[in-house]
Amino acid sequence: MALKILSIPPLIMTGLLIIATGCGEKAVQQNFDEKVVVETVEAVQKEVAIPVHSSGKLSAKLEVKLAFKTGGITDRIYFDEGQTLKKGQLLAQLDLSEINAQVVQARAAFEKALRDLERVKKLYEDNVTTLEQLQNASTALEIAASRVKVAEFNLHYSSIFAPANGKILKRFVEPGELVGGGSPVFLFGSDENDWIVRIGVVDMDIIRLTLGDSASVFFDTYPDIRFSAYISEIAETADPMIGTFEVEVTLDKNEHKLVSGFIAKVDIVPSKREAFYIIPVESLVEGDGKNGFVYTLEKDTGVARKIGVEIGHIFDREIAISSGLKDGDAVIFKGVEYLSDGTQVRASRL
Known part of the structure; x- marks a missing residue:
């Protein structure tokens, strides 16, 4: 039996080809639309200074505890807390009866x-006494002269004088109170010197700081004011109790009223700069301490790859990446919530 070959009219054949072509284009368009739309930023290494944050208490540069050299009964207290002093003013005095007698x-x-x-x-000149007796008499005079100096020294330091212009920050003793030698009577702060803040810094940060590095100091008392400052001292050994290194920050001269004991927040900008890849904070999808993950776009395949990175520092809106990226990497920062490793993506901006 001979097979019959159906003849398709040319108009119908043309229609079928159009339908087939349209279906193919629709499938391609559908596949294109299913890709996750992302935005990327190019990884470029930059030299940046990672700030050091800490806190401490405000104090005068010259802030000392004043005390009597000898013990005794406190006779007079001439100044109270908060009073302003001039250098050399008599602040307090012991009962001098015993000391004057000495x-x-x-x-x-x-x-x-x-x-x-x-x-x-005279006896030695007359050969009545010996040279040894003369020498003993000379030694006795020297000893007596030394004892006069000691007694007069103790008399002078049985009174407390202001070592500089300043204020009484704290008074520890009342008149009539028995005090021991060296026991604090006043806490004195000079207003001739600078205001300082002493802070504790960990070992990872201390190696990045140098004398003269700029700093910003903030007080709750002045919430909208930034006080400029600089590093004036850096400890060479750690505090054996807490393991941090003490750094002294000196405030620049200003017109604001400051009081010893203010709690200060300190931000230091080291002069030493380090190389990091700076990327938007939205790029980070996972983080655990210094370790995290970001997605990069393989430009030739259009695939998102999840890679591990080491975080150097987190700023307000950016992250400093110390390792894990290389120059030219396309880091995805928008659309990351829809991604997994190997997801096909479409970049709206490279």
């Missing part, structure tokens, strides 16, 4: 030793 006794002993030496000299 001075009188020492001076009398010196005068006696001086008379004894003069008498022994």
Whole structure:
């Protein structure tokens, strides 16, 4: 039986070809639309300074505890907390009855030793006494003179004088109170020197700091004011109790009223700069301490790849990546929430 070959009219054949072509284009368009639309930024290494953050207490550069050299009964207290002082002003004094008696006794002993030496000299000239006796009398005079100096020194430091212009920050003793030698009577702060903030810095940060590095200091008392400052001292050894290194930050001169004890927040900008890849913070999809993950776009295949990176620092809207990226990488920062490793994507901007 012979097969019959159907003859398709040319008009119908043309229609079928149009339908087939349209279906193919629709399938391609559908596949294109199914790709995740992302936006990328090119990874470029930049030299940046990673800030160091810490906090501490404000104090005067010259802030010392003032005390009597000897112990005794406090006789007079002339100033109270918060009062302004001038250098050399008498602040407090012990009852000097006992100390004055010691001075009188020492001076009398010196005068006696001086008379004894003069008498022994004459006897020695007359060959009545020996050279040893003359030498002993001279030594006794020297000892007596030293005792006078000690007694007068103790008398002077039985009174406390202001070491500079400043203020009484704290008073620890009341009149009539018995105090020991060296026990603090006042906490004194000078207003002739700078204001400083001492902060603790960990070992990873201390190696990035140098003297003169600029800093910003903030106080809750002045929430909208930034106080400029700089590093004036850096400790060479760690505090054995807490393991941090002390850094002294000195505030620049300003017109604001500052009080010792203010809690300060300090941001230091090191002069030493380091190389990092700076990318938008939205790029980070996972993070654990210094480790995290981002997606990069393979430009030739259009595939998103999840890669591990090391985080150097997180700024307000950017992240500094220390390793894991290379120059020219297309880092995805929009659309990352829809991605997994190997997802086909379409970049709206490279």
